[in-house]
Amino acid sequence: AAGVIQSPRHLIKEKRETATLKCYPIPRHDTVYWYQQGPGQDPQFLISFYEKMQSDKGSIPDRFSAQQFSDYHSELNMSSLELGDSALYFCASSPSGYNEQFFGPGTRLTVL
């Protein structure tokens, strides 16, 4: 069965650089969620999209922005990277009216 695809799987950036993380939801899933998991921490909700509109926002820094495109894939753009942005970034998708979220394998971002 198709799963959530995230790219890249690993990313190394320098401080103050920018990064773009991509998420391709399961086909026919119209809702996408982004989560950040720092080292030794639990996942934290960042932002979500439903039918290409932002539906909810969590503890996402102003340096981050995200959008969902017409094909339902989503991108998380991160600017002025800081050391503290080093984390696993998970994307999850779900179809509308359905409670279960399907998570991707994550993108491991390392900021040097």
Next chain:
Amino acid sequence: DAKTTQPPSMDCAEGRAANLPCNHSTISGNEYVYWYRQIHSQGPQYIIHGLKNNETNEMASLIITEDRKSSTLILPHATLRDTAVYYCIASHGSSNTGKLIFGQGTTLQVKP
């Protein structure tokens, strides 16, 4: 979203049932109880969810108390591959409000 409380860690012998408790005394009437697990740095995996009634699927059973203030996740025959962090989460579950707020979770160690 209601806060949940779980023991930080539990051990279970392989082949025995693992019973993971969760307290959610402030859960609202339209919030579901979700269980997810995360196996070392992989994307969280959905296990089961429920509103009022007990639920069972191929992975686990969920027992919710009548007053909905607590629940227990039961893995009937734990295997070594069930070693993971288990998260109990209260969430509305809809596309607009379905974000997952991960708490501390319970680290389940299944031992041979």
